[in-house]
Amino acid sequence: xxxxxxxxxxxxxxxxxxxxxxxxMASIGLGSCVGLILHDRQTGIGxxxxxxxxxxxxxxxxxxxxxDTAIDxxxxxxxxxxxxxxxxxxxxxxGSAMFKTFSGNLNIGERxxxxxRKLLKDNNIPLKGxxxxxxxxxxxxxxxxxxxxxxxxxxxGKLSEL
Amino acid sequence: MKFDAELMDSxxxxxxxxxxHSATTLSQLVNNQINMSVPDIDLVDISRVGDLISDTxxxxxxxxxxxxxxxxxxxxLELPGESAARMAGILVGSIDTDxxxxxxxxxxxxxxxxxxxxxxxxxxxxxxxxxxxPSPPILVEDMAxxxxxxxxxxxxxxxxxxILFRVQLNTPDHDISGNILIFLEVGMLEKIAxxxxxxxxx
Numbered sequence: 001x002x003x004x005x006x007x008x009x010x011x012x013x014x015x016x017x018x019x020x021x022x023x024x025m026a027s028i029g030l031g032s033c034v035g036l037i038l039h040d041r042q043t044g045i046g047x048x049x050x051x052x053x054x055x056x057x058x059x060x061x062x063x064x065x066x067x068d069t070a071i072d073x074x075x076x077x078x079x080x081x082x083x084x085x086x087x088x089x090x091x092x093x094x095g096s097a098m099f100k101t102f103s104g105n106l107n108i109g110e111r112x113x114x115x116x117r118k119l120l121k122d123n124n125i126p127l128k129g130x131x132x133x134x135x136x137x138x139x140x141x142x143x144x145x146x147x148x149x150x151x152x153x154x155x156x157g158k159l160s161e162l
Numbered sequence: 163m164k165f166d167a168e169l170m171d172s173x174x175x176x177x178x179x180x181x182x183h184s185a186t187t188l189s190q191l192v193n194n195q196i197n198m199s200v201p202d203i204d205l206v207d208i209s210r211v212g213d214l215i216s217d218t219x220x221x222x223x224x225x226x227x228x229x230x231x232x233x234x235x236x237x238x239l240e241l242p243g244e245s246a247a248r249m250a251g252i253l254v255g256s257i258d259t260d261x262x263x264x265x266x267x268x269x270x271x272x273x274x275x276x277x278x279x280x281x282x283x284x285x286x287x288x289x290x291x292x293x294x295x296p297s298p299p300i301l302v303e304d305m306a307x308x309x310x311x312x313x314x315x316x317x318x319x320x321x322x323x324x325i326l327f328r329v330q331l332n333t334p335d336h337d338i339s340g341n342i343l344i345f346l347e348v349g350m351l352e353k354i355a356x357x358x359x360x361x362x363x364x
């Protein structure tokens with residue numbers, strides 16, 4: 001049972017996956033993972049990627065899994081769909097620290113967010129909205145056709161919109 | 163490492179024995195009969211974890227697996243729906259039920275998790291002949307998928323697939339159910355696999 005059942009036309013983006021298009025897209029239960037949206041304000045097309053780790057360390061088989069390779073692959077795919085980088089804006093959600101007390105706490109969520117922010121800046125893509133950090137899970141819904149609206153449902157029951 | 167059918171079967175049997183011990187301790191705690199499912203063991207692609215674990219808010223008691231093999235993985239006792247509140251009610255008496263567990267209830271749930279998971283690991287250690295211990299537990303009340311995938315993200319190896327064990331326990335009289343989820347690091351899996359093969363070979 002999902003907190004906010006996705007419509008049948010909603011693409012569910014699992015860890016390490018990404019989609020480009022104009023259909024609604026969702027990622028459920030982001031913890032330290034980050035959902036990154038690149039939205040084209042001209043065409044109403046965009047992309048959602050479900051990033052798990054900050055650095056690919058040379059791996060290329062799952063570009064959506066790592067912050068560094070995810071941004072590259074989204075820019076490439078969006079350009080193929082006719083998007084110009086100048087029309088793109090970004091939104092991010094996730095990057096929590098779900099467990100504060102474990103010895104192996106590596107702040108993966110925080111590092112994911114840092115790397116994404118830096119790479120967006122390097123690529124001159126404005127970050128127009130973010131709901132990151134804390135110690136709470138997030139389910140996100142992205143609606144490319146509604147001006148790139150991003151709806152966020154949190155583990156504490158709060159609902160917000162970017 | 164390769165996961166052949168034989169290895170998966172032996173891991174399932176190990177989980178079965180561990181979970182039976184957890185069920186017995188739970189049965190003593192709530193003084194009620196416990197039904198236990200046949201353990202599931204799945205090799206799951208990380209992109210498909212969401213098919214098995216949802217974003218429903220749930221209560222989880224989470225342990226790191228320690229002992230002879232450091233960073234062995236994680237064990238999670240998940241108490242869906244009202245199960246955590248009901249179980250706490252049995253143990254510390256009923257406190258009025260809003261959506262959150264009070265401090266006393268949280269302590270009770272942590273202790274239940276500790277007792278059940280310690281029983282699981284003690285039985286598994288006896289069988290395998292090396293020590294597996296739980297870390298102090300932490301309690302998380304949030305989306306199951308958010309917690310579980312954060313555990314997977316902080317595993318020491320960058321993995322594309324995880325082995326997920328799941329056992330369901332249920333007390334019919336109290337309407338309490340619980341799931342034990344286990345994620346093992348590759349090093350731990352290899353150690354268990356080697357030991358299991360030795361035992362099968364006799």
